Amino acid sequence: MANDDKLWQRGDMRVFLPLGLCLFAAPVAAQTPVVPPAAPTAVAPADLPPASTARPDEAMPDQAPEPAPEPENAPVPAAGADAADPAPMQASPFQLWLDNYRAGAIGRGLKAEWLDAALAGASFDAGVVARDRRQPDSPGAPTGYATYLDSKLPTRIGPGRSAAGAHRDALQRIAANSGVAPEILVAIWGIETFYGRVTGRFDLPSALASLAFDGRRAALFTGELDALVRIIGEGREDRASLKGSWAGAFGQPQFLPSSYLVYARDGDGDGRADIIASVPDSFASIAAYLTANGWQRGQPWGFRAIVPASLDRAAVANPVAPAACARPLSRHSRALPAADWRARGVIAINAPWPADTTPMTLVEPDGPGAGAFLVTANFRAIMAYNCSNYYALSVALLGDAVEPATR
Ligand SMILES: [Ca+2]
Known part of the structure; x- marks a missing residue:
């Protein structure tokens, strides 16, 4: 029981990680999203996560304290x-x-x-x-998002590509129907339950x-x-x-029962929404959740960015205090058109800019100068699944890494 307890304490999971997986730890503003070569498929149990969600069992370093x-x-x-x-x-x-x-x-x-x-x-x-x-009553030791990503991504990329390939037809069909990017469906599935392996x-x-x-x-x-x-x-x-999970999330997408009643969908056409046994149903249910929370068809989530030292952050600060999810959203600027960010000298890393008029928000998860991302409404749709910049980044970057396998 004592050992098991540790597995379920998300904040402690980093202690199990092998050193040297700091793929994201270098100065992030100058880095491209890292795709490690051939991630291992065998995963130590200690690295497997418990359930999570915009749910009561998730405690992220960037979330408001309980x-x-x-x-x-x-x-x-x-x-x-x-x-x-x-x-x-x-x-x-x-x-x-x-x-x-x-x-x-x-x-x-x-x-x-x-x-x-x-x-x-x-x-x-x-x-x-x-x-x-x-549950931590303070944000805990300052670790930074790079450490968090290290704890989530390297073990999941290889298995994610395999899983995406194995379910490509269902993914493509459900993505086409819902408008949600297939790699994001795979990434949420992977972050939540390690592709259905760890459901609680x-x-x-x-x-x-x-x-x-x-x-x-x-x-x-x-x-x-x-x-x-x-x-x-x-x-x-x-x-x-x-x-x-101990906090009531279940199935491959880790829905709370109330979310199940609203968002569970039949994705394989057998007439029943089964998020426990059916992967296509799980994809369709995740897609329904994201769509209801603002996902916009055809838009990217955003990209890693380099912000010029001269950027006047006061000029781009969000004047509206967020009503919910306050701590993570306090790291978001106000929305400006993509072209406006480009005019301010922001550089996209290894990603195309969306249309000039696309509203984008600057997210600096650990504060100015410690890594930056420009994101669209789709990033906030991911945050609806779990109100954390760290969580949403882990989904977004895992999605980027597995995307080729969904085609
Ligand atoms: Ca079904």
Whole structure:
């Protein structure tokens, strides 16, 4: 368990990385996206990630810190759980909470038989709650995006090209239908679950019920448990097959249950959206998610850029404070037409400029002078999957690296 814990602590994963993989660590402004030769296909388990998402289990160095748990959010035993009250059955606080949850869920329109099916065998998982509470409450040690990319990309490029080649027909079809670039579908699949290999092992009803019971983010996880009950109740997925990350993300795209209900799609034409077993369904579901979050057909995500020392950053600062995703978005400039950036002396590295009028944003993930990217709305669509510049860069650059295999 102790070793396993480490695997699931994203912030610690870098300690497992072999030294010398610092493909992105040199002065980034002058570097082209690196495509390492023949990445190894065998991957040490320690390098395989847990699930992630614009989801509660993801803690990125560039994300806003989680607020500290508030005292009133501590687990509150339901009435009758007090030791001073000698209830005849001595039900556990968790069991009492489940009973309470059931009553509430029925009030929210979920059927009793759905709840029976979904909650059968659900138990409190202290490990899940411990993981949730272990989320860093500060951005952590300054590591920089290059270190993050080192932890994600080198092991994934070779397997990603193989996987893209193996699923080329489905990729091309789904990309043509949705407008989402095929390499981005592959890259999200690769970053999320290592191309479907690592989808999580936690019993989802137990995990979500434990987190909702714990109360730190009760509303979020109660909503996700409701969605899971509906998925099981409507027979869309098997109770037994619903394993996932400790925070409730599941399947090859690592959707939360609420995302599944909205975005799961049938990509292989068998009439059923199966993000657990079907790769084409997973591609179609990721595409649906990105499309709903602003992906624009035919646009690139952006490129690595060199910014002239003379660039007046105050002149390009975003005057609007972001309402959500504030910390990562604080690294984004305001949008200017591509031609305007070119006129300001910004240079594209190994990439063509999009049309002159394309709105582009300057992203300096670690601040001015530490590496820069010019991005389009499609980069922000990727950030909707996980609100982190580091995450979106890992997807974008992995996508660039596997793109030839999708053709
Ligand atoms: Ca299907």
